[in-house]
Amino acid sequence: MSDHRPTTETTTDEADVVDLLLRQHALIRDLFDEVETGGDRAGAFRRLVRMLAVHETAEEEIVHPVARRVLDGGEDVIDERLAEEHEAKEMLDRLDQLGPDDPEFDKNLQVLRAAVLAHARSEERYEFTLLRALTNEAERRSMTLGVKAAEAMAPTRPHPGVESATANVLLGPPVAIMDRTRDLIRKAMGTDG
Numbered sequence: 480m481s482d483h484r485p486t487t488e489t490t491t492d493e494a495d496v497v498d499l500l501l502r503q504h505a506l507i508r509d510l511f512d513e514v515e516t517g518g519d520r521a522g523a524f525r526r527l528v529r530m531l532a533v534h535e536t537a538e539e540e541i542v543h544p545v546a547r548r549v550l551d552g553g554e555d556v557i558d559e560r561l562a563e564e565h566e567a568k569e570m571l572d573r574l575d576q577l578g579p580d581d582p583e584f585d586k587n588l589q590v591l592r593a594a595v596l597a598h599a600r601s602e603e604r605y606e607f608t609l610l611r612a613l614t615n616e617a618e619r620r621s622m623t624l625g626v627k628a629a630e631a632m633a634p635t636r637p638h639p640g641v642e643s644a645t646a647n648v649l650l651g652p653p654v655a656i657m658d659r660t661r662d663l664i665r666k667a668m669g670t671d672g
């Protein structure tokens with residue numbers, strides 16, 4: 480898996496990690512809409528799983544550790560966010576096992592959606608704003624690189640070249656996707672030892 484490199488999808492102009500994360504939160508909201516109302520629910524759900532796996536893993540590996548260090552009361556704030564992320568992953572796994580055709584899927588999707596969006600609001604309110612104020616440009620640039628490298632693995636739209644290059648990373652249950660994403664982020668950040 481060492482041949483994974485950031486692709487053209489990562490060369491956006493967003494230099495600030497907070498802007499990047501806010502855009503991902505908006506994408507996640509859109510993907511929930513698509514799973515609920517779109518024609519290709521199974522495909523939209525796969526894209527939602529990828530986006531959530533990549534987003535939450537990037538936060539856990541790259542963003543939360545910095546916030547834990549620089550925020551006043553960072554330990555408590557980040558412990559709460561990690562507990563929410565853990566809960567969301569379990570819900571995501573349950574949903575993945577059910578699949579969109581199961582009669583229980585919609586009810587479970589609503590619960591996950593509410594939890595994920597409340598979690599994102601808490602991050603925006605208690606973490607991201609302060610992170611922007613309390614970090615310097617070099618710190619934010621380094622976080623941006625890691626988040627973009629992770630994002631390159633989760634195309635939210637069908638994209639032939641990227642799909643085939645990332646196929647192995649993105650197959651399987653959410654937990655497996657997250658584990659592989661974590662490995663790739665650590666490689667990109669040079670923290671894989």
Ligand SMILES: [Fe+2]
Nearest residue numbers: 535538564602
């Ligand atoms: Fe998060």
Ligand SMILES: [Fe+2]
Nearest residue numbers: 504538599602
């Ligand atoms: Fe988030």
